[in-house]
Amino acid sequence: MNKEVLNLKIIILGNSGVGKTALINRYTKNKFVPQANVSIGSDFLCKLLTVNDQLLNLQIWDTFGQEKHNALSGAYYRNADCCILVCDLNDKSSSDMLNQWYATLIGSTCEKSAGPIPIVVVGNKIDVDLKKRRVTMDHIMKSFDDNTPCYETSAKDSINVDELFFIVAKKALEQHRNDEAFSSG
Structure with a gap:
């Protein structure tokens, strides 16, 4: 096993209120906070895991309400290894916005990579009545x-959250390795 820790940047995009912060808290702290306070700024939480014998430190970046103001800066997107696009399965407008979030992502990412940033799409809040x-x-x-x-997830009931982030970690690791090969080639 490679004991060197590899830092990977994961960004999470979606409308305000879809459960981005709840997903991050459930994964990194195994905790559900019913209504996160909306603030302006960005931050990240980390979680260590091993994928393919590589120790990874996932830096999962949260927008903290910036999406309401459409004020995500280039620094938020810069050097991201994978993106999670999240919608609320109980709010059609949040799913309709996924294409716009994806277009913003593609338009904002730097040309550092061998290909487009990998994405994983999430429909959150499956705990709500069908x-x-x-x-x-x-x-x-x-x-x-x-x-x-x-993935369909529930941060509240911890459904598919670990599975989601494991797949995200695998995609981010693959992207990182492709970027390294691209840079050195």
Whole structure:
């Protein structure tokens, strides 16, 4: 096993209120906070894990409400190894915005990489009554490549959260290795 810790930057995008902070807190702290306070700024939380015998430090960046003001800076996107696009399955407008978030991501990422930044699409809040659901993952995925991983999650009930971040870590590690090969080639 490679004992050197590799830092990977993960960014999470989506409308305010879709559960981005809740997902990060559930994964990094195994804690659910029903209503996170919205503030302006960005920060990241970290979690160590091992993927393919490589010790990783996932730096998971949260926007803390900046999406309301459309004020995400280039520093937020810079050097990201993977992106999680999140919508609320009970709010159709948040799923309709995923394409716009994706376009913003593509337009803001630096040309440091061997290819486009990998994404994982998430429909959050599956813990809410199925009768209240306003959107399906099939509808969401029509806008994305068939190879794009997608998950239905619940930060509240801790459903598929660990699985989501494990796949994100694998994609980020792969992107990092491709970027290294691209830079040295």
